[in-house]
Amino acid sequence: MEIPELHDFLAQEFPQVADEVRIEALTDDSITVRLKVSDRHLRPGGTLGGPAMFMLADVAAYCAILSRIGWRPLAVTTNAGIDFLRKPAPGRDLLCEATILKFGRVLVVVEARIFSEGTAGPVARANLTYSIPPSDRPSEVIIYLNA
Amino acid sequence: MEIPELHDFLAQEFPQVADEVRIEALTDDSITVRLKVSDRHLRPGGTLGGPAMFMLADVAAYCAILSRIGWRPLAVTTNAGIDFLRKPAPGRDLLCEATILKFGRVLVVVEARIFSEGTAGPVARANLTYSIPPSDRPSEVIIYLNA
Amino acid sequence: MEIPELHDFLAQEFPQVADEVRIEALTDDSITVRLKVSDRHLRPGGTLGGPAMFMLADVAAYCAILSRIGWRPLAVTTNAGIDFLRKPAPGRDLLCEATILKFGRVLVVVEARIFSEGTAGPVARANLTYSIPPSDRPSEVIIYLNA
Amino acid sequence: MEIPELHDFLAQEFPQVADEVRIEALTDDSITVRLKVSDRHLRPGGTLGGPAMFMLADVAAYCAILSRIGWRPLAVTTNAGIDFLRKPAPGRDLLCEATILKFGRVLVVVEARIFSEGTAGPVARANLTYSIPPSDRPSEVIIYLNA
Numbered sequence: 001m002e003i004p005e006l007h008d009f010l011a012q013e014f015p016q017v018a019d020e021v022r023i024e025a026l027t028d029d030s031i032t033v034r035l036k037v038s039d040r041h042l043r044p045g046g047t048l049g050g051p052a053m054f055m056l057a058d059v060a061a062y063c064a065i066l067s068r069i070g071w072r073p074l075a076v077t078t079n080a081g082i083d084f085l086r087k088p089a090p091g092r093d094l095l096c097e098a099t100i101l102k103f104g105r106v107l108v109v110v111e112a113r114i115f116s117e118g119t120a121g122p123v124a125r126a127n128l129t130y131s132i133p134p135s136d137r138p139s140e141v142i143i144y145l146n147a
Numbered sequence: 148m149e150i151p152e153l154h155d156f157l158a159q160e161f162p163q164v165a166d167e168v169r170i171e172a173l174t175d176d177s178i179t180v181r182l183k184v185s186d187r188h189l190r191p192g193g194t195l196g197g198p199a200m201f202m203l204a205d206v207a208a209y210c211a212i213l214s215r216i217g218w219r220p221l222a223v224t225t226n227a228g229i230d231f232l233r234k235p236a237p238g239r240d241l242l243c244e245a246t247i248l249k250f251g252r253v254l255v256v257v258e259a260r261i262f263s264e265g266t267a268g269p270v271a272r273a274n275l276t277y278s279i280p281p282s283d284r285p286s287e288v289i290i291y292l293n294a
Numbered sequence: 295m296e297i298p299e300l301h302d303f304l305a306q307e308f309p310q311v312a313d314e315v316r317i318e319a320l321t322d323d324s325i326t327v328r329l330k331v332s333d334r335h336l337r338p339g340g341t342l343g344g345p346a347m348f349m350l351a352d353v354a355a356y357c358a359i360l361s362r363i364g365w366r367p368l369a370v371t372t373n374a375g376i377d378f379l380r381k382p383a384p385g386r387d388l389l390c391e392a393t394i395l396k397f398g399r400v401l402v403v404v405e406a407r408i409f410s411e412g413t414a415g416p417v418a419r420a421n422l423t424y425s426i427p428p429s430d431r432p433s434e435v436i437i438y439l440n441a
Numbered sequence: 442m443e444i445p446e447l448h449d450f451l452a453q454e455f456p457q458v459a460d461e462v463r464i465e466a467l468t469d470d471s472i473t474v475r476l477k478v479s480d481r482h483l484r485p486g487g488t489l490g491g492p493a494m495f496m497l498a499d500v501a502a503y504c505a506i507l508s509r510i511g512w513r514p515l516a517v518t519t520n521a522g523i524d525f526l527r528k529p530a531p532g533r534d535l536l537c538e539a540t541i542l543k544f545g546r547v548l549v550v551v552e553a554r555i556f557s558e559g560t561a562g563p564v565a566r567a568n569l570t571y572s573i574p575p576s577d578r579p580s581e582v583i584i585y586l587n588a
Contacts, residue, residue, distance in 0.1 A: 050224045051202035058197055077197045078401060079373050079423060081228040081522040083550050083568055085543040101566055102526040106400055106425065107372060109524050111566060125542055125552060125568065127524055129373060129423075131400065225548060226520050226570060228375040230403050230421055232396040248419055249379040253547055253572065254519060256377050258419060272395055272405060272421065274377055276520060276570075278547065344518045345496035352491055371491045375522040 001067045002026070009071055014059065021059050024095070026067055029103075033060040034117075035094040053094065053114055054082055057126040060098040061110035065130055068103065075108070075130045082126040089116035094123070107131060148214045149173070156218055161206065168206055171242070173214055176250075180207040181264075182241040200241065200261055201229055204273040207245040208257035212277055215250065222255070222277045229273040236263035241270070254278060295361045296320070303365055308353065315353055318389065320361055323397075327354040328411075329388040347388065347408055348376055351420040354392040355404035359424055362397065369402070369424045376420040383410035388417070401425060442511060443467070447504045450512055455500065462500055465536070467508055470544075474501040475558075476535040494535065494555055495523055498567040501539040502551035506571055509544065516549070516571045523567040530557035535564070548572060 001009065003023045010018040025032040035056045058077060065075050088094060098112040107129055114124040148156070150170045157165040172179040182203045205224060212222050235241060245259040254276055261271040295303065297317045304312040319326040329350045352371060359369050382388060392406040401423055408418040442450065444464045451459040466473040476497045499518060506516050529535060539553040548570055555565040 049202075050205055050227065051198055054201045054227075055196075055198035077231050079228075079230050080197065080201075081226075081375060081568065083226050083542070083570065084224050085550055101524070101563060109526055109566070122542060125550070127522065127566065127568065129524065228421065228522060230395070230423065232403055248377070248416060256379055256419070269395060272403070274375065274419065274421065276377065343496075344499055344521065345492055348495045348521075349490075349492035371525050373522075373524050374491065374495075375520075377520050378518050 001070060005071070006063045006067060009066060010059070010063070017055060017059060021056065023063060026064075028068075029064070029100040031060050031064040031067070031098050033063065033096045033098070035096070037088075037091070037093050050082070050084060053084070053124050054080065054126070056094055056096045056114060057082065057098065057112040057124075057128060060096040060112055061128045061130065064098050064100055064110060065103075065108050065132075068100075069132065074133050076133075077128060078107070078131045079129040080126065082124055084124050086121055086123045088123045089119050092116040092118060148217060152218070153210045153214060156213060157206070157210070164202060164206060168203065170210060173211075175215075176211070176247040178207050178211040178214070178245050180210065180243045180245070182243070184235075184238070184240050197229070197231060200231070200271050201227065201273070203241055203243045203261060204229065204245065204259040204271075204275060207243040207259055208275045208277065211245050211247055211257060212250075212255050212279070215247075216279065221280050223280075224275060225254070225278045226276040227273065229271055231271050233268050233270045235270045236266050239263045239265060295364060299365070300357045300361060303360060304353070304357070311349060311353060315350065317357060320358075322362075323358070323394040325354050325358040325361070325392050327357065327390045327392070329390070331382075331385070331387050344376070344378060347378070347418050348374065348420070350388055350390045350408060351376065351392065351406045351418075351422060354390040354406055355422045355424065358392050358394055358404060359397075359402050359426070362394075363426065368427050370427075371422060372401070372425045373423040374420065376418055378418050380415050380417045382417045383413050386410045386412060442508045446512070447508060450507060451500070451504070458496060458500060462497065464504060467505075469509075470505070470541040472501050472505040472508070472539050474504065474537045474539070476537070478529075478532070478534050491523070491525060494525070494565050495521065495567070497535055497537045497555060498523065498539065498553045498565075498569060501537040501553055502569045502571065505539050505541055505551060506544075506549050506573075509541075510573065515574050517574070518569060519548070519572045520570040521567065523565055525565050527562050527564045529564045530560050533557040533559060 003026055020036050022034045024034050094114050095117055096112050096114045098110050101111050102109040110128045112126045113122040115122055150173055153170055167183050169181045171181050241261050242264055243259050243261045245257050248258050249256040257275045259273040260269040262269050297320055300317055314330050316328045318328050388408050389411055390406050390408045392404050395405050396403040404422045406420045407416040409416050444467055461477050463475045465475050535555050536558055537553050537555045539551050542552050543550040551569045553567045554563040556563050
């Protein structure tokens with residue numbers, strides 16, 4: 001899937017967030033996704049909350065995986081970790097750069113960094129693991145014979 | 148802060164989520180928070196998404212901390228980890244049980260489990276760390292003399 | 295596998311640590327493992343280091359899994375997270391209480407708390423995920439047919 | 442501290458591991474540390490175990506911090522997360538590349554990747570957080586007056 005198809009996917013399957021995120025760049029093993037910051041994401045003190053950043057990293061990683069395996073809304077987040085490093089710059093969009101570290105038979109591990117647009121130090125880093133069900137695999141017959 | 152004050156706090160400082168969560172129980176070092184599940188939280192396949200569960204754990208831990216230190220919207224999430232264990236039961240609210248494992252001078256560490264109401268196996272577990280700025284400390288004078 | 299078989303397993307497969315750990319209790323979904331603290335685990339300042347606690351949690355979780363699936367040294371740690379909460383009490387053994395939160399088809403998730411023997415507040419909490427290869431499953435034929 | 446001083450530090454404060462690790466490169470915010478693989482680190486099946494990789498990441502991050510603040514064995518690991526991505530190549534040393542993502546007043550966050558020497562895909566990624574006690578700060582008087 002290329003960027004337009006991924007945007008179609010988000011519009012159909014994630015209508016709650018599709019209007020807030022935009023894929024800016026996509027390669028074989030990396031993706032950059034923008035979060036258009038709005039009041040909805042703000043936390044006491046006017047900064048952007050952790051859940052919004054978690055959502056951004058999750059959407060970015062999910063799209064990076066779908067761009068490889070195609071439109072199958074079955075990948076499941078199994079684990080995620082996030083460090084919040086700096087306050088986001090007020091009024092700026094967030095940019096999430098995610099990289100696939102491993103694309104295994106069962107698990108995919110993605111690493112992400114989130115920046116306030118136009119600033120240098122990352123506001124967060126995250127790691128996310130997804131489980132890919134067998135039906136998401138290329139068409140084939142796998143027979144496990146356990147002696 | 149008791150449950151009514153915490154609900155006031157959420158209504159004022161987290162208006163985006165205040166109508167979705169309700170504190171069900173509160174002790175010195177634990178809290179139970181309900182997430183009223185709505186379409187807004189759903190993910191492809193009709194299950195509840197990771198970001199909604201992350202938000203629930205974050206709000207629960209945050210309220211557990213505020214109930215101890217009072218209304219100071221300055222605690223900051225510094226780190227969080229979450230394992231997604233089972234699909235939430237469709238149409239059921241989520242209940243998050245959070246426990247303060249450590250309330251240190253600078254850092255507070257909270258552990259949480261999330262259940263679909265009325266079911267046994269947890270749908271997620273999470274750990275969250277918060278940094279408490281000095282101004283959130285009880286009134287006192289701390290003098291650090293570094294030789 | 296019961297406790298004696300697990301000790302045999304450790305002696306044969308983990309000779310580097312087998313003399314340092316002892317399984318104290320074992321149920322269907324939980325285990326308690328002791329780490330006999332020695333100089334080898336100490337860190338600057340005389341406290342026990344993070345790697346020793348990580349090893350203890352890993353061994354405990356691993357043994358809890360083996361007690362279910364039998365002697366198959368193929369389970370692989372895929373993810374782990376650990377919060378260090380308090381300094382261990384000097385000169386005391388560590389006790390790790392681990393609980394299996396999910397025993398899935400592919401992934402097993404374990405939660406653990408580590409205590410200095412005879413003290414109340416945990417010195418660490420950990421979460422660990424293991425991947426169980428198909429050959430570790432009970433003897434059967436699994437055929438995945440992806441249409 | 443430069444590389445020779447860091448090796449002196451390890452020899453004095455971490456005698457258990459000092460002969461197994463060697464700092465290969467050091468900049469202001471990054472470090473590369475080698476783990477000389479030996480039988481002591483091996484796990485069932487002949488691969489290197491998670492605890493050894495955790496130790497390597499911890500030592501690398503710790504040395505990166507000490508190179509900035511000088512010989513004060515007081516930094517404490519507060520949180521760590523690790524994803525194990527691939528089996529290490531048998532018989533090869535491990536190289537850990539660690540980067541300081543944030544050097545805050547209280548917390549330092551480090552990200553690391555571990556490779557089998559001479560191979561491309563990382564065998565593990567890790568994130569580690571350290572707390573720097575006030576006494577590790579430059580000599581000064583800090584007075585917190587909480588009204």
